[in-house]
Amino acid sequence: MMKNIHFDNLQETLYNEKLxxxxxxxxxxxxxxxxxxxxFTTKYGSIDRTFxxxxxxxxxxxxxxxxxxxxxxxxxxEDGDVFQKFSVHGASANAFTSFTRTxxxxxxxxxxxxxxxxxxxxxxxxxxxxxxxxKEKGIIxxxxxxxxxxxxxxxxxxxxxxxxxxxxxKIDIAGTVASIQDITADYLYECYETFYHPSNxxxxxxxxxxxxxxxxxxxKNQGAKTFEDPAEIIRSFPTETDxxxxxxxxxxxxxxxxxLNMGMKCTNTDIDGEEMLIQxxxxxxxxxxxxxxxxxFYTETYNEGLIDESFSYxxxxxxxxxxxxxxxxxxxxxxxxxxxxxxxxxTVETWPITDLxxxxxxxxxxxxxxxxxxxxxxIANQFTRYTFNNMNLFDVVPTLEKLTLENLKDxxxxxxxxxxxxxxxxxxxxxxx
Amino acid sequence: xxxxxxxxxxxxLYIRKSEQFKTVNFSVKWKTALDEKKSALRAVxxxxxxxxxxxxxxQTEFRNALxxxxxxxxxxxxxxxxxxxxxxxxxxxxxDEYLSEGGVLEEVLSLIKTVIFDPNVVDGRFDETxxxxxxRSVKERIRSLYDDKTRFAQxxxxxxxxxxxxxxxxxxxxxxxxxxxxxxxxxxxxESMLNEDEIDIYIVGDIDExxxxxxxxxxxxxxxxxxxARQSTTQHTVTQVTDVRHVRxxxxxxxxxxxxxxxxxxxxxxxxxxxxxITNGVFxxxxxxxxxxxxxxxxxxxxxxxxxxxxxxxxxxVMAGIDxxxxxxxxxxxxxxxxxxxxxxxxxxxxxxxxxxxxxxxKSAFDSxxxxxxxxxxxxxxxxxxxxxxxxxxxxxxxxxDVKNMAAEIKLEIVYLLSGKEANE
Numbered sequence: 001m002m003k004n005i006h007f008d009n010l011q012e013t014l015y016n017e018k019l020x021x022x023x024x025x026x027x028x029x030x031x032x033x034x035x036x037x038x039x040f041t042t043k044y045g046s047i048d049r050t051f052x053x054x055x056x057x058x059x060x061x062x063x064x065x066x067x068x069x070x071x072x073x074x075x076x077x078e079d080g081d082v083f084q085k086f087s088v089h090g091a092s093a094n095a096f097t098s099f100t101r102t103x104x105x106x107x108x109x110x111x112x113x114x115x116x117x118x119x120x121x122x123x124x125x126x127x128x129x130x131x132x133x134x135k136e137k138g139i140i141x142x143x144x145x146x147x148x149x150x151x152x153x154x155x156x157x158x159x160x161x162x163x164x165x166x167x168x169x170k171i172d173i174a175g176t177v178a179s180i181q182d183i184t185a186d187y188l189y190e191c192y193e194t195f196y197h198p199s200n201x202x203x204x205x206x207x208x209x210x211x212x213x214x215x216x217x218x219x220k221n222q223g224a225k226t227f228e229d230p231a232e233i234i235r236s237f238p239t240e241t242d243x244x245x246x247x248x249x250x251x252x253x254x255x256x257x258x259x260l261n262m263g264m265k266c267t268n269t270d271i272d273g274e275e276m277l278i279q280x281x282x283x284x285x286x287x288x289x290x291x292x293x294x295x296x297f298y299t300e301t302y303n304e305g306l307i308d309e310s311f312s313y314x315x316x317x318x319x320x321x322x323x324x325x326x327x328x329x330x331x332x333x334x335x336x337x338x339x340x341x342x343x344x345x346x347t348v349e350t351w352p353i354t355d356l357x358x359x360x361x362x363x364x365x366x367x368x369x370x371x372x373x374x375x376x377x378x379i380a381n382q383f384t385r386y387t388f389n390n391m392n393l394f395d396v397v398p399t400l401e402k403l404t405l406e407n408l409k410d411x412x413x414x415x416x417x418x419x420x421x422x423x424x425x426x427x428x429x430x431x432x433x
Numbered sequence: 434x435x436x437x438x439x440x441x442x443x444x445x446l447y448i449r450k451s452e453q454f455k456t457v458n459f460s461v462k463w464k465t466a467l468d469e470k471k472s473a474l475r476a477v478x479x480x481x482x483x484x485x486x487x488x489x490x491x492q493t494e495f496r497n498a499l500x501x502x503x504x505x506x507x508x509x510x511x512x513x514x515x516x517x518x519x520x521x522x523x524x525x526x527x528x529d530e531y532l533s534e535g536g537v538l539e540e541v542l543s544l545i546k547t548v549i550f551d552p553n554v555v556d557g558r559f560d561e562t563x564x565x566x567x568x569r570s571v572k573e574r575i576r577s578l579y580d581d582k583t584r585f586a587q588x589x590x591x592x593x594x595x596x597x598x599x600x601x602x603x604x605x606x607x608x609x610x611x612x613x614x615x616x617x618x619x620x621x622x623x624e625s626m627l628n629e630d631e632i633d634i635y636i637v638g639d640i641d642e643x644x645x646x647x648x649x650x651x652x653x654x655x656x657x658x659x660x661x662a663r664q665s666t667t668q669h670t671v672t673q674v675t676d677v678r679h680v681r682x683x684x685x686x687x688x689x690x691x692x693x694x695x696x697x698x699x700x701x702x703x704x705x706x707x708x709x710x711i712t713n714g715v716f717x718x719x720x721x722x723x724x725x726x727x728x729x730x731x732x733x734x735x736x737x738x739x740x741x742x743x744x745x746x747x748x749x750x751v752m753a754g755i756d757x758x759x760x761x762x763x764x765x766x767x768x769x770x771x772x773x774x775x776x777x778x779x780x781x782x783x784x785x786x787x788x789x790x791x792x793x794x795x796k797s798a799f800d801s802x803x804x805x806x807x808x809x810x811x812x813x814x815x816x817x818x819x820x821x822x823x824x825x826x827x828x829x830x831x832x833x834x835d836v837k838n839m840a841a842e843i844k845l846e847i848v849y850l851l852s853g854k855e856a857n858e
Contacts (some may be wrong), residue, residue: 007653030453034796053439083719086658087787089788090790092793092794138734139729142734142736146688148688256577260544294500295498300492308574310573364504367503367526370456374453376800
């Protein structure tokens with residue numbers, strides 16, 4: 001039965017039903033919108049490289065970059081390219097692969113049911129041949145090469161490589177030009193059969209949509225297909241210690257100014273649900289308070305020219321791994337590194353954060369969340385991510401409202417220890433030693 | 434879609450009540466003729482106004498105040514469109530009805546007034562420390578373009594085919610111009626912007642239009658000003674194209690960034706504008722387009738291969754990321770797609786897909802407040818009463834023959850390749 005949950009303070013109603021085949025369907029109508037945004041996501045990303053394939057008993061390790069490769073190959077069918085079909089019905093389609101998810105999506109202002117059917121059908125009808133797989137290698141090799149030339153991407157991934165000894169989060173999502181050569185149609189089928197079962201997926205529809213009619217349409221589409229019974233997916237991950245793999249590394253590239261990024265590895269990541277929500281919201285608040293635009297750190301380093309407009313910080317967490325990052329283009333990488341380390345160290349030693357800062361940032365975060373609810377893309381993508389981690393996106397505001405300084409302190413302690421800190425920098429090629 | 438209220442001569446309010454969003458969006462746009470030196474001044478000015486003001490003398494105080502207002506977003510930007518330079522001040526706050534306390538909207542309005550009319554000025558000049566800091570920031574922003582190889586290649590290609598013209602003029606001026614400006618220059622630029630620029634003010638949100646109009650009238654007390662049609666002061670070099678130029682430049686990088694520049698006499702205000710938009714769509718605007726299908730899917734040569742139509746400058750670009758060794762093959766393949774269009778090799782399917790996606794694009798743009806403001810601000814120059822439907826109707830009438838005729842007007846001017854030092858030597 002379809003359930004509906006009304007969020008009074010947000011003036012939103014969410015409709016949900018778990019279908020017989022295990023697919024979790026969510027529908028959120030948005031008043032005044034002319035577009036509908038639909039995502040169909042599997043809980044399968046670049047880190048899922050070691051697992052027991054469906055129907056087998058032995059664990060396998062698949063080539064790096066295969067989840068992303070599979071995402072590309074889903075669009076090609078015996079009768080051509082799926083983009084062509086979406087285009088006929090005016091839908092703008094796309095897909096992305098992250099560490100933990102692969103999402104297929106479209107946005108359309110017309111022909112909602114035709115487009116929803118194309119989405120459901122193309123993701124549920126794999127078609128891989130050796131010929132089409134080989135053909136894709138050239139395209140993905142160019143995609144990888146494109147990222148290789150992007151200093152900010154290299155900085156981001158270089159930092160992650162520094163942070164982790166064994167965890168597959170350190171492997172580039174697209175793999176390498178060499179690793180994708182090992183991908184075959186058989187491998188793709190094996191990954192597909194294991195991870196694309198409806199019980200491992202979420203469908204999210206947001207925007208201009210009639211929830212009852214849409215749910216009936218989806219059920220009819222799914223009811224006409226046969227699936228094997230849901231089976232537990234057995235993934236395996238190597239043991240990862242709390243310390244960093246590499247404390248410091250430099251890369252020379254053709255850039256105008258050095259770039260520095262500091263990574264801080266997070267402990268206590270084997271969590272989900274409310275515990276995870278509290279920890280990640282608290283970590284975000286601490287970073288905002290310590291490094292945000294209203295912080296002393298920001299004012300001082302900006303005034304001294306240690307950071308510029310490229311300065312940013314971020315907190316990433318999924319079940320099994322997490323990290324904070326702080327970085328900027330800078331002519332004085334050593335001084336910037338020192339300033340970041342000093343701020344973290346002082347916070348450990350004196351804990352200068354009070355309720356005044358907490359309350360101000362809490363308000364800021366609540367406003368930011370409300371603003372995000374204007375975006376169908378944000379709602380669908382984030383809601384799905386939350387669901388895969390047994391959290392609910394609509395718990396964000398009530399959770400923010402009850403966070404205490406103790407929560408912030410606990411979250412800060414998961415990444416404040418120096419043994420989990422690393423620095424990655426990019427230096428202009430002509431100035432490299 | 435927007436209700437138009439002329440507040441003063443040259444100062445217009447465009448306001449729209451909408452229950453679609455949980456926030457109220459503001460945008461104030463100052464428009465003047467594009468000029469390189471002026472761009473540098475206005476870029477720094479935009480930064481300085483965002484940094485602090487007479488009420489909040491430091492960035493920390495100002496940002497704290499915004500955080501307290503439930504993370505109200507407030508930022509400035511400098512940009513160009515056609516022959517016009519635009520400084521904009523944007524703000525967005527959560528609608529009071531979603532918050533446990535009221536008064537946020539009132540306070541944000543008051544802050545917008547402060548940012549515009551009460552800057553961080555002492556004795557007729559902006560604070561020197563602030564000015565020097567923001568000069569540095571703008572210079573670094575200009576310099577950082579070098580690190581983004583796709584944007585850098587695009588800029589170089591434009592500089593080569595349209596030197597000293599609006600098409601290649603930087604929105605933030607040059608490093609030298611930024612370096613040379615003084616605090617006094619900046620104050621003069623501020624006064625000129627406030628008193629002489631054409632001003633468009635946009636408001637979108639769940640507000641009472643009449644009530645808000647009166648508030649804006651009493652808070653934003655701009656004086657009247659004469660607004661003339663804008664001609665860029667940067668000279669227009671209309672060159673008669675004879676030979677296609679081939680330029681190769683090197684940096685230490687892996688991929689080849691191939692940028693082709695084409696000219697077309699059809700610009701934004703030309704009666705054939707809609708036809709050229711469709712032509713670009715069939716050529717390379719989408720994932721069903723000839724470039725994507727042939728360069729990426731059939732030949733597996735690229736991850737991206739697309740075209741874009743820069744209607745204000747009568748230019749069309751093709752960009753592809755390729756193995757530099759395959760430059761010639763890629764250029765031939767791209768040219769072959771244009772030739773196919775010129776020979777009328779266009780299917781009904783391609784026409785249908787392109788029209789459907791253009792329609793989807795404009796309707797979707799209206800699903801964000803920022804999209805409504807930006808699309809309206811541009812299209813109102815053609816027709817103040819336009820709607821998504823009137824624009825879509827314009828595309829619907831375009832035929833395959835139209836596309837063929839438009840393609841005949843597209844002329845290749847330059848093939849530019851930015852690639853790694855070891856390739857092609």
